[in-house]
Amino acid sequence: MSAATITAPRTLSSRVSPLATVRHTLTLAWRTLVQIKHNPMELIDLSVQPIMFVLLFTYVFGGQMAGGHPTVYLQYALPGIIAQNALFATLNTGVGLNTDITKGVFDRLRALPISRMSPLAGRIAADTVKQVWSMGMLLAVGIIIGFRVKTDVTGVAGALLLLVVMSFAVSWVSVLIGVLVSAPEKVQIFGFATIFPMSFSSSAFVDVHTMPGWMQAWAKVNPVSFLANATRGLINGGAVATPVAQSLISAVIVAVVFAPLAVRALRRRI
Structure with a gap:
């Protein structure tokens, strides 16, 4: 009789290597992007809605704002x-994250041997790709209807990079709200209650010097004004x-404040 050989079970490590974390993140980012094929309505947020916004602002408000010359206003407003x-x-980011949490997707992912932060990192990476697509669509439509880039490729690339950096920082606010609220719709309500008034009380659409004095004081320190002015300078030329x-x-301040809060809230919830 031959003695049976008993192999000791391998001890599974609870740590995931950096390379594996990157691979998991890219896989989950691709999962998020592929969902667009199964949810065509998401294309409205990425393409149709921004295009409608450009057309409405140009041809509804442009004539009034620029004395009957919509393309003149478009040159100012598009950035x-x-x-x-x-x-x-x-x-x-917050809506998708909240949906995954409330529908149990995060519970299923947590049972897999993957990095705990890969689902969040994959979501943010996929949304960054969507951001670049949407920015490109807006710029392309603007050029078709009369917008002209006054700088060069470097300026446009710098503007897109700056927008991605700022979006990445602000996305941590969205992540925090997405983790804390009980339904995806509440993330959107938060957005309209904060981003909407901040955008229209900035230099994004009008010169701040046309505002009342008290609002000028706010508009000049409004982070949306900083971003709009920087994008305008990089694309149109001027102060950069x-x-x-x-x-x-x-962006650094927002990320430093909200990223730790968002990560802590996510760990507590999942």
Whole structure:
């Protein structure tokens, strides 16, 4: 008789390597992007709605704002529209995260041998891709109806990079709200209650000097004004250094404050 050989069970490590974390993140990001194929209505948020916004602002308000010359107003307003759309798009991160949590997707992912932060990182990475797509759509439509880039490819690339950085920072606010609220609709309500008034009380659509004095004081320190002015300078030409620095400082402050709060809230909930 031969003695049976007993193999000791392998001890599974609770730690995931950085390379595996990146692989898991990319896989989950692709999962989020593929969902667009099964949910075509999401294309409205990414494409149709921003395009309608550009057309309405140009042809409804443009004539009044620029003395009968809509394309003149478009040249000023399009960078602000792109900035506003980038901030509104961050709400998709909170909505998608809340949906995954409430429907039990995070519970299923937690049972897999993957990094705990991969689902969140994958969501943010996928939403960044959507952001770039939406920005490109807005710029392309603007060029078709009369907008002209006054700088060069470097300026446009810098504007897109700055918008992505600011969106990444603001997305942590969306993540925190998405974790705390009980339904995805409440994330959208929060967005309209904060981003909407901040956008229209900034330099995104009008020169702040046309506002009442008390509102000018707010508009000049409004982070949306920093982002709109920086995007405008990088695309149209003009002052760049100060608004870009102000935007980056604002992004760092938002990320430093809200990223730890969002991660802590997510760990407590899942």
